[in-house]
Amino acid sequence: MTRHVILGKGAVGATLAQLLADQGDDVLVLSRSGGTSTDRVAHAALDATDTDALTGAAQGADVLYNCANPAYHRWATDWPPLWGSLLDAATRTGAVLVTAGNLYGYATHGAVMREDSPLAATDTKGAVRARMWQQAERRHRRGELRVTEVRAADYLGPLADSQAHAGPRFVDAVVAGAVARTLVAVDQPHSWTYLPDFARALVSAGSTPAAWGQAWHVPTAEPLTFRELGTRIAGTAGAPAPRIRPVPASVVRALGVVSPMLREIASVSDHFSRPYVMDTAASARVLGVVATPWDLAIAETLAARRQAAVPV
Template sequence: MSRHVILGKGPIGRTLAGLLATTGHDVLVLSRSGAPTPAHRRAGRSTGPGTITHAAIDGTDGRALTASAAGAEALYNCVNPPYHRWATDWPPVAEALLQAAEATGAPLVIAGNLYSYGAGTYPMREDSPLASTETKGVVRAAMWREAQARHRAGRLRATEVRGSDYLGPEAEQHAHAGPRMLDPLLAGRRLAPIGSADQPHSWTYLPDFACALASAATEPAAWGHAWHAPTPEPLTYRELATRFAEAAGAPRPRIAPVPMWLVRLIGVGQPMLREIHRIGYQFTEPFVLDSTRSQQVLGLAPTPWPTIIAETLAAR
């Protein structure tokens, strides 16, 4: 049994905490409030000997993070600030985590995403250039480059696991394939995805994301590099919605995509949609990752689509 420390209690953080506790580890989850949400209590139920505890912390406080991570087997960055605050909120949190990893010697495992590759990267692989010119992608690329530079300098151990849009039992309302899709789908109402419903898209299952983070934490071959969470074959939004409908016995999906010009118009008054418009290519062109290499290194395979759909529906 070992001790793991997670900063962030969103869908990725709480799925990871539940996995680690179930496999016998003690987990400390750090957040601003220090209180578990009802969803975290559900995800954190453990059938193994591990425990999950919560504590409040300022994620920009390197000293506090260092004290919390002392003696930890691994330190995980599962934070996700609001889209419109990435440029201001991410840098101090990332720096504090690097300080804690350097001071404690705990490997830093970063829950990443695909934004840093930028438009036109198809398929996205771990060695694809971090070519994004969009603010959020630039921020995430800078975070990883700094972590990797310090790793190569021997100051700390770091790795990053990148996933695509996630889905699964713990997905929240903002997830494109979460309740935002499933609630109207199962009620027979019209779906309104952003951009297009017919472009191939990778969807990462939250439990697979968590497994990859946990594996990367203890696999020395993973340190110093970025990896893709094991992800099954891509599906268009329409294909995914249809599979969910068929499995649930719901009516065939009625889909009316929201055009990007309208997203831009609404985004004038809504910061979240304004930021979504800036990464509109993710919804209007193929957005596909290749996780072949990481599956080999981490010894993992993606959960098959029938299981993903069945488990997601069963958790509702």
């Protein structure tokens, strides 16, 4: 039986744990607060910046997944010690380190992002993510560890949380026919990653030697504007045409004076104000993951929202 250790129990970590448990594998999820273990998934509380503690928890693991997600406005301070600990733990244990990544490290300026696009972001968050991968790649090339990264676009899906632009708040408003408020522009082509596809890509990357030492994009369906996504959700749910009202950028910037989270969102608003599209052809070939078609992804997402609304 393959042993998997997952750091982080947010939307990505939870989706990954569910997939691995369904496969019958041994799954341990680590987080600061821990969780309730079941006969399918074990949980443990751990400070992952403690390299010795993380190494101990990951002993015997075939794959160590980095699905951690420090607070958006604390990436510059929180990621370096956490990332250093993950690299060292993977080196000590021999586990393949698979990171759930994103597209922030690229400097796209509207160009289609591919795995070989330069990691030339100049904003703080993008530079942090770029340095993380560059550090891992150097250590992999020196033969110290085996590592790969799987980069996703903004995600959506059954276990998406309130942090997701197309998460429960957006989906529920569209289904209810209410005004859906967004913090970003809504009329530019945008790639959206389906969470179960993200999980499948992470698992494949961890078990495919050809994927190690490189970064890959999650195989993702064709891009949609935020408005097009809302229209598809409404059509599947039998709801009226969506009423999407973006909060003006000036208002978001003003609120950012008192809200670190909104300040960080404002700093990357160009992700939605221009095309933000990734190519996933190479990763589909290497990882063998096929992107879930939009109709099925939306249907499964809506089914999960209906189930969540049923009183237990």
